[in-house]
Amino acid sequence: MSDAGDGKGATLSEDELGARLKAYEGRRATVSGRGRDPVNTPMIRHWCEAMGDTNPAYAGPDAIAPPTMLQAWTMGGLSGHEGRTGDYDELLTLLDEAGCTSVVATDCEQEYVRPLRPGDEITFDTVIESVSERKTTKLGTGYFVTTRTDVRAGRALVGTHRFRILKYAPVRRRKPEQAARRPRPVVNRDNAGFWEGVERHRLLIQRCTDCATLRFPWLPGCNKCGSPDWDTVEASGEGTVYSYVVMHHPPFPAFSPPYAVALIELAEGVRMISDVVGVPCDKVRIGMPVRLEFQVYDDELVLPVFRAREEETV
Amino acid sequence: MRAGEKLPPLEIPITRTLIVAGAIASRDYQDVHHDAELARQKGSPDIFMNILTTNGLVGRYITDHFGPTAELRKVAIRLGAPNYPGDTMVLTGTVEKVVEQADGDTATVRVVGANAIGSHVTGTVTVTVPAEGPGGAG
Structure with a gap:
């Protein structure tokens, strides 16, 4: 049921598309990205409220940020991503044009080098690690794109964040x-x-x-x-x-x-x-x-x- | 802690509020996490939880169990069945490996979060619990 993808495949064969996608491996997705806000207690508190996380380590004068917030500090939010290269947008556009218009995150692997604390200013660099072969999943047919982000506070590496998304052409469902x-x-x-x-x-x-x-x-x-x-x-x-x-x-x-x-x-x-x-x-x-x-x-x-x-x- | 130890399960009701609050707290404004109509247009029956919230919940599950001194080293998760509103996710964990060192024990915990559709999340968390000492009581 990959009709949405095949429908537009007239412009680019599957092999040609695969080759063009592969070319993005190793390219940078974000160079010297900057966190929109320094690590701060209000965002930590909002996170803990949402998660129902009452860990006292995340509150008080010696608070650290929940380590799993690592990616949140790098998010562009509604104002968009700063420092994103043309390469990453190009890759996503190529997939959009091939009918893979939907996206879902499938994997997240984070390693924490040291805790983040309020006041830490975040910078990050992201590289496109890999683009998979064409895969057929329950959601539809598409490609897995894996990126790795190194997150720093000042010059020090505080964590790495590997993220995999599936860009896919959704299986057409009958409207309910x-x-x-x-x-x-x-x-x-x-x-x-x-x-x-x-x-x-x-x-x-x-x-x-x-x-x-x-x-x-x-x-x-x-x-x-x-x-x-x-x-x-x-x-x-x-x-x-x-x-x-x-x-x-x-x-x-x-x-x-x-x-x-x-x-x-x-x-x-x-x-x-x-x-x-x-x-x-x-x-x-x-x-x-x-x-x-x-x-x-x-x-x-x-x-x-x-x-x-x-x-x-x- | 010892290998083979099972963590008590944690039940998380998947409310619309949790999905939206988690998405916003993680600064993820993808419409599929807050707009049911647009989610349906994209082939999903409803909004669904974003991966950052799942990640946060898995982290919470581990630190809830091992206590506030526990330090998360690594959280690696893979998503399967989506968390839709109205469902309940039950997180379970098994200690797979423990490395004992002078300054504390480091455990690798296998975590599964199951919902009514299947397995929402599978993953492993590496966590260090510092040895009890002068600084270890906080």
Whole structure:
């Protein structure tokens, strides 16, 4: 499912891209980067609050910064990275253009040489250590980029920070709202009147104007006398469960099995397939009285369903 | 401490607040760590915890156990299943190796953080606990 990457692969073959990416190994990503703020107690406190870290070593007059904050002191934040070379941005742009627009951090390896204390001014240098071959992961297909950052306070090395990200073309997921949409009814000239009625929350039954026989579902002619002429009567909404099945498998999008599919006999005598709502599917029974209601599923879809009558559900 | 010793587990409820607070405290403004809508557009079902927060939590787990004198030497982690809001991560640790020296013991601890989806983080932490002495009580 690496379609997003392959889609734009027309500009650069996979091998060509791989070779161009490899060329960035050993190049510098940041030269003489500078921490936005000196190591300071407010940022340490905010960190400890977020992490729920109550270690007394991180508070008071002799406080040290939590060692795991190492990378935080190098972060550009909303104002961006200072000292970043064109090379690193170029590498990321190349990957973006290849469809690898998403990024996720996968590895972080930090070594701490000495603790950082409030007042320490941070500088750092980052080198692109490696760019992987093209890899297919659960998230999508892409490339791992590993950088190593040496962090200094003054001239002294205080720690190193190796960081690996995956730049990838995300696996295309079906949008949840699409997956959740019920199938649309097929509306044609024979049944259009029925669906127009449903839209206005009226359940219309066809009636032959020659022999007065009711029919459902809607058809072009009368099954009894063959007449093509008809009008409609509106169903009262009363009915009973004539028969039903409980659907377990297979699951369809927008339906969560198990659910009951019922054949409802309307008070007028015709039968229709519908849902029984307001009662668990294993409590639906033949002969159960139900009443029509209209359920709105989304902006475009209203369907007649049948609610189990309350006095009957125990 | 001795090799084979198991650390008591630490349960961390993964709240939206923790994810966002951790991202901001680590100065990581990537939208996937605070904006659910944009996270979904990028193929993720929700916002998820950033690696810096995971790193911080792993560090906390170790120093919570070994005490305020413990010095973290190395934290190396790898992420797997994301930490989404509503989940719980349970951190567990096993001491793999102990090197005893005059000024203190250095342990290598294998750490795993499991959530409902799988293994969120696996890693090793190297930590030195100074020998008890005049300066060791603080």
